[in-house]
Amino acid sequence: xxxxxxxxxxxxxxxxxxxxxxxxxxxxxxxxxxxxxxxxxxxxxxxxxxxxxxxxxxxxxxxxxxxxxxxxxxxxxxxxxxxxxxxxxxxxxxxxxxxxxxxxxxxxxxxxxxxxxxxxxxxxxxxxxxxxxxxxxxxxxxxxxxxxxxxxxxxxxxxxxxxxxxxxxxxxxxxxxxxxxxxxxxxxxxxxxxxxxxxxxxxxxxxxxxxxxxxxxxxxxxxxxxxxxxxxxxxxxxxxxxxxxxxxxxxxxxxxxxxxxxxxxxxxxxxxxxxxxxxxxxxxxxxxxxxxxxxxxxxxxxxxxxxxxxxxxxxxxx
Amino acid sequence: xxxxxxxxxxxxxxxxxxxxxxxxxxxxxxxxxxxxxxxxxxxxxxxxxxxxxxxxxxxxxxxxxxxxxxxxxxxxxxxxxxxxxxxxxxxxxxxxxxxxxxxxxxxxxxxxxxxxxxxxxxxxxxxxxxxxxxxxxxxxxxxxxxxxxxxxxxxxxxxxxxxxxxxxxxxxxxxxxxxxxxxxxxxxxxxxxxxxxxxxxxxxxxxxxxxxxxxxxxxxxxxxxxxxxxxxxxxxxxxxxxxxxxxxxxxxxxxxxxxxxxxxxxxxxxxxxxxxxxxxxxxxxxxxxxxxxxxxxxxxxxxxxxxxxxxxxxxxxxxxxxxxxxxxxxxxxxxxxxxxxxxxxxxxxxxxxxxxxxxxxxxxxxxxxxxxxxxxxxxxxxxxxxxxxxxxxxxxxxxxxxxxxxxxxxxxxxxxxxxxxxxxxxxxxxxxxxxxxxxxxxxxxxxxxxxxxxxxxxxxxxxxxxxxxxxxxxxxxxxxxxxxxxxxxxxxxxxxxxxxxxxxxxxxxxxxxxxx
Numbered sequence: 001x002x003x004x005x006x007x008x009x010x011x012x013x014x015x016x017x018x019x020x021x022x023x024x025x026x027x028x029x030x031x032x033x034x035x036x037x038x039x040x041x042x043x044x045x046x047x048x049x050x051x052x053x054x055x056x057x058x059x060x061x062x063x064x065x066x067x068x069x070x071x072x073x074x075x076x077x078x079x080x081x082x083x084x085x086x087x088x089x090x091x092x093x094x095x096x097x098x099x100x101x102x103x104x105x106x107x108x109x110x111x112x113x114x115x116x117x118x119x120x121x122x123x124x125x126x127x128x129x130x131x132x133x134x135x136x137x138x139x140x141x142x143x144x145x146x147x148x149x150x151x152x153x154x155x156x157x158x159x160x161x162x163x164x165x166x167x168x169x170x171x172x173x174x175x176x177x178x179x180x181x182x183x184x185x186x187x188x189x190x191x192x193x194x195x196x197x198x199x200x201x202x203x204x205x206x207x208x209x210x211x212x213x214x215x216x217x218x219x220x221x222x223x224x225x226x227x228x229x230x231x232x233x234x235x236x237x238x239x240x241x242x243x244x245x246x247x248x249x250x251x252x253x254x255x256x257x258x259x260x261x262x263x264x265x266x267x268x269x270x271x272x273x274x275x276x277x278x279x280x281x282x283x284x285x286x287x288x289x290x291x292x293x294x295x296x297x298x299x300x301x302x303x304x305x306x307x308x309x310x311x312x313x314x315x316x317x318x
Numbered sequence: 319x320x321x322x323x324x325x326x327x328x329x330x331x332x333x334x335x336x337x338x339x340x341x342x343x344x345x346x347x348x349x350x351x352x353x354x355x356x357x358x359x360x361x362x363x364x365x366x367x368x369x370x371x372x373x374x375x376x377x378x379x380x381x382x383x384x385x386x387x388x389x390x391x392x393x394x395x396x397x398x399x400x401x402x403x404x405x406x407x408x409x410x411x412x413x414x415x416x417x418x419x420x421x422x423x424x425x426x427x428x429x430x431x432x433x434x435x436x437x438x439x440x441x442x443x444x445x446x447x448x449x450x451x452x453x454x455x456x457x458x459x460x461x462x463x464x465x466x467x468x469x470x471x472x473x474x475x476x477x478x479x480x481x482x483x484x485x486x487x488x489x490x491x492x493x494x495x496x497x498x499x500x501x502x503x504x505x506x507x508x509x510x511x512x513x514x515x516x517x518x519x520x521x522x523x524x525x526x527x528x529x530x531x532x533x534x535x536x537x538x539x540x541x542x543x544x545x546x547x548x549x550x551x552x553x554x555x556x557x558x559x560x561x562x563x564x565x566x567x568x569x570x571x572x573x574x575x576x577x578x579x580x581x582x583x584x585x586x587x588x589x590x591x592x593x594x595x596x597x598x599x600x601x602x603x604x605x606x607x608x609x610x611x612x613x614x615x616x617x618x619x620x621x622x623x624x625x626x627x628x629x630x631x632x633x634x635x636x637x638x639x640x641x642x643x644x645x646x647x648x649x650x651x652x653x654x655x656x657x658x659x660x661x662x663x664x665x666x667x668x669x670x671x672x673x674x675x676x677x678x679x680x681x682x683x684x685x686x687x688x689x690x691x692x693x694x695x696x697x698x699x700x701x702x703x704x705x706x707x708x709x710x711x712x713x714x715x716x717x718x719x720x721x722x723x724x725x726x727x728x729x730x731x732x733x734x735x736x737x738x739x740x741x742x743x744x745x746x747x748x749x750x751x752x753x754x755x756x757x758x759x760x761x762x763x764x765x766x767x768x769x770x771x772x773x774x775x776x777x778x779x780x781x782x783x784x785x786x787x788x789x790x791x792x793x794x795x796x797x798x799x800x801x802x803x804x805x806x807x808x809x810x811x812x813x814x815x816x817x818x819x820x821x822x823x824x825x826x827x828x829x830x831x832x833x834x
Contacts, residue, residue, distance in 0.1 A: 186696045186705045193693050196682040203641060203673045203680075204694045204747060205665025263684045 016269040019255055023276045026283060034286040040163075042282070048165040048233075050278035052077075054271050055171050056226040056245065057252040058178045059109075059219030061270045063123075064253055065182075066215045067195040067262030070112060071127040073223040073249050075134035077242025080105040080227035082138040085149035085237035094151045098228060101153075105224015106217055108134055113216030117209040123216075131246070138239040146238040149231045157232025167229045171271070174222075179267035191215060195262030251298065252277050255305040277301075340403050342367045342532045343388070343501060348397035350383050350556075355736055357383045358556045360397070365501060365532040370523060372543030372564075373536045375553035376576055376770075381536055384553065385503050388534075389421040390414030418500030422493075422507060428486045430479025435460035437478045438493055463492040466525070468518015483510040483627070491519065495526070502526065503534045508542060510627045520546055538793070540569045552576055573795070585799055585818075586778060590618055594652065596786035597638070597755055602647035607633045607810045610647070615755075615788060617652075620781050622801030623790040626830050629807040631790035632674055635757045638788070639671045640664040652754065665694055668754035672744050672761050674790075680744045681732050688714045688728040690743050694751040717746040721776055738769025745776060756780065758789040762796060774800055794823045808832045 030037040037043075056073050063070045084101025088094060108130060115126035159166040182188040194201040194208045202208045226245075231237040256273030258265025280301065284294040341364040350358040358380045365371060375381045386392040388399065390408035399406050401417060408414045414421070428437055435456045436443070444452040444459075460474035469488040472481070478489060487510050494502055504523075508516050523533060523546060537543055543550055544564045552560045552575040560575045594617040602611045608630050615621045625631045636642035638649065640658025649656055651667060658664040661671070673679040682690050692710045699706040699713075714728045721742045725735055732740055741761065748756055758777070762770045777800060781787050791797055797804050804821060806813045806829040813829040 184704045184707075186700045186703070189689070189696060189705055190693070193682050193685065193689075196684045197679075199679045200673070200682055201693065203639070203661055203671055205662045205670070205751065206693065207660060207662035209660070210662075263682070 016257055016266060016272060019257065019269060019272045019276060023272055023279060026276065026279050030279070030283055030286060037282075037286055042286075044160075044163070044165055044168070046275075046278050046282045047168040047171075049281060050275045051165065051167040051171040052226045052230050053245070053248045053252050053277055054274035055167075055174055055229070056219075056223050057249045057256075057270050057274050058174060058267065059215070059222035060249045061253045061256070061258050061265055061267065062178070062182065062191055062215045063219045064250075064258050064260060065195045065262060065265045066191045066212060067198060068116065068123040068212060068215065069127065069250070069260075070109075070216060070219045070223075071124065071246050071250075072108065072112060072130040072134060073219065073226075074242040074245035074247075075131045075138070076105050076108045076220055076223040077227035077230060077245055078239055079108065079134040079138040080224035081149065081231035081237040081241050082141055082147060082239050084153065084228055085147040085231060086141060088149065088151070088153075089147060094153075097149075098152060101228045102221060102224045105227065106221040108223070109217040109220015110213070112220060113213035116216065117212050135239075135243070138241075142237075142239045144239055146236045148235065149237045150235050153228050153232030154235050155232070157229045158235070167233070170225075170229070175267055175271050182267055187211065187214065192263055195264070197263070247298065247302075248277055251302045251305065254302065260306070341365055342401065344400040344403075345388065346398050346400075348384065348387055348394045348399075350380075350387060350392065350394050356556055358387075358394070361553075361556070361558055363551065363558070365534065367500070367530045367532050368527050369549065370527050370533045370535055370547045372547035372550040373534055373553065374538075374540075374543065374550060374572060374576055379553040379576070380556040381553055382505065383556075385421060385505065385534065385536070388414075388501070389419050389503060390417075391421070415497060415499075418497075419503070420494035420497050420499035420501070421503040422490050422505060424505040424509070426483065426486045426490060428478045428481070428489050430477065432478055433475055434464070434472060434478050434481075434489055435474040437489055438463055438474070438496055440493075459496075460492075463496050464488070466495055467492045467522045468515065484512060484515055487511060488515060488519065491522070495522065499531060501532045501534070503536075505536045506538070507535070508537060508539060516542070540572055544569070554578055577795070587818075588778075588782065588802065590616055590802065595650070596652060597788070598648075598650045599638075600648040600650075602634070602637060602649060603645045604633055604637055604642050605645045608637065609811050611807075611812045612647075613805050613812065613815060615786055617786050618781055618784045619802050620777065620787045620789065620800050622797040622804030623788060623807065624792070624794070624797050624804050624826055624830060625790075625807035625813075627792070628809070629830065630810040631792075631807055632759055633810070634807065635671065635759050635788070635790055638664070638755075639669055639757055665751055665753075666697075668752070669757065670694060670748035670751045670753035670755075671757040672741075672748050672759065674759035674763065676737065676740055676744065676763075681740055683731070683733045685732060686729045687723075687725055687732050687735065687743055690732045691717060691728075691746040691750060694747045698751060713750055714746075717750065721746055721749075722772055736769075738765040738772070741765050741769065741773065742776075745773065749780065753785065755786045755788065758787065760791060761789065762791075762793075794826055797821070797826065798823065806830050 056077065060070055060073060080101045083104040084097045087100040088097025112123070112127050112130055115121045116123045156166050156170065161169060182191065190201070190206045190211050193206055194211055198208055227242060230241055252273035253270055254260060255276060256265070256269030258270065280297060281294065284291065343365040345361065345363045348358055348361040361384060373381055383392060387394045390411045390413045399408060406417060408417060438460045439456050444455045446452045457474050464470055464472050464474060467488055469485065469492065472485060478486065481489065487507060491504070491507060507519065511519060527533060535543060535547060547564055550562045550564060550567065550572065551558055552572065554576060595614050596617040598614040600612050603609055611634060623631050623634065633642060637644050640661045640663055644657060656667060658667065682693065688710055691714055696705050699709050717723070718728070723742045723746065724739055732743055735743065762773055765773065777787055777789070789800060798821060803815060803817050804826060805815045806826060808830055813832045816825060
């Protein structure tokens, strides 16, 4: 018992490696269990499914590293898609639609950031509020009826370059940019610092209000992009789009080794976490298991991931 | 001169009126080290029923470690503890409480959202026959406990969070008193009490002594131990260096025992060439605590900021550093009026702070030594969007030598360094930002004597290079060792400024008590 606990704790210390191992294990199992799994079409599909969660998780990871949390990303996905589609329908301009969708995401992020930094509302509560508000606005704007969304958004969401989904390529490019941003830039390093010890960082001269506002704004922007991809893929912006996505996104971030207590986490881990979530979804489809079990399993995976974190940090609390 | 060997016999003689058999508690050869750092070398200590022992020593002398070992919070590496002549294993704090040992910590652990009565009965609340909490009984018992420790004026129904720090301290003492301990350990119990509260608390200690409780009283206030204690034990660098009777010793002798020399660090007379005013404060007020504080600090000067707990030292530094809003008044930096909204603005303007509370406000525990040192100067050395990582390595190397930071690699987590070395890294962080004014808030709290004099050396050296230093301290010897002048605060007001020639421990303390 003790031995297995310490083994799990060791696993927790190299979280990227352990999540990668889990990813490999699931993949190997599936390649035996399903003839269809290794088909390029299926693999690319998994990549496409992972891309939206991963792109939004990039922003969420920075928020969590800075010791915040953004519960509103699922609703922001929906609202951005709806605003983009409605603007495109009403103006007839694809550009206005796309820019409007992204701007909506950014605006939601800025609102979250201001609620936190200016009005000192705990981000858990503030984003719980915007979760509801953004979803409500999306429903009000459409009367609950999906809006058609085609053109460039459809290319980003469903298109392929050399047979590789555009959204998957976008995920890779963004992951590289955010990774370099997080480890190399001054702002990136300050994000880690304020997550580790906000009081000490503030006294050391880090502008914590600016950094917090920045991470929430970026998270909102990426959620907006996620909304455009998701709606483009379906060629339609459903006001209920992205419902429940916050769970997948936060799970991917935590699975990837980011500490909910802040200050620790890597972008590579987040991407692996998102791929693992997509692979699990794929597994249920391929193995023909009830989608209801999928919901249960998602919860179990989250508890397992956070449990790893708790075991590893056990010494700190006692 | 030291009477270490003879204590056992001498100690029992002082016990007036209690049984003449052996000591209540006998500790022998207690040793403890942390990560190769020895904090206690084979300490022997006897405690008798009905005796008040004053435990003196500098920060880092080993007082807390010793008390944690006696109360079960720490395991000694070697040594034995006997109670009533029987060898005892005090494995945990609850074992200690079981054995009748209560430790009132310096850090308050009152639960703010509960009433005082509930706080006093935590873990042992009385219940009615039906199994509900018996509030009436709890209240009357709480009232009785409070009047025992001289706090009868406090209503036990009040929420504990609404109490002042001093009142909360009395609650902690009442909590311990409620257990009727055989050995009561009090760590700096009077630091936040008013003189009136101190009197009531002393009356409780005397009553407990008469009832046969052994009491260990830790404090930095020498007058208090001299008037209250039966025996004074001085720890230095983890060993007992003297045991004395209050009637047969003096303050000066105790200070010498504690520091090993008349003064830990000799003040060096410095000629201030500069007449430029680095910092001037005019009628500075914050929203609740500071009132009309005005003084100037010259370039290259080391200015002390002394005051008792609650005098406003930290608050004033926070105002200067932008962490606390300036409600009214003016502040000028080298003749230019400034008003900082945030510490980030102050750091850009050349004001760096080494904050009080290394763990809570200083270190980034999950970051490496190098990252910890660089955090204040990231923006300064980054020409572009990207941080200057090569430069960070070079600068760390420079400051490692300049401040004598002992570490294996600069990529090791800062939490693996000793307290003194961590504090040096925080100094390095502040100095890397190339400040014009360095604010130090209790810079040597909780660091050992060696690191302390290193830090003093650093402060003086930087001042000689022209850095202006403002150092807030609650330790008079620290002020005397370092400062060219000292501003004394009392209850949020400036009680006075003393120049080097006028400075003495008595005058500083008298001024600090002025408003009390």
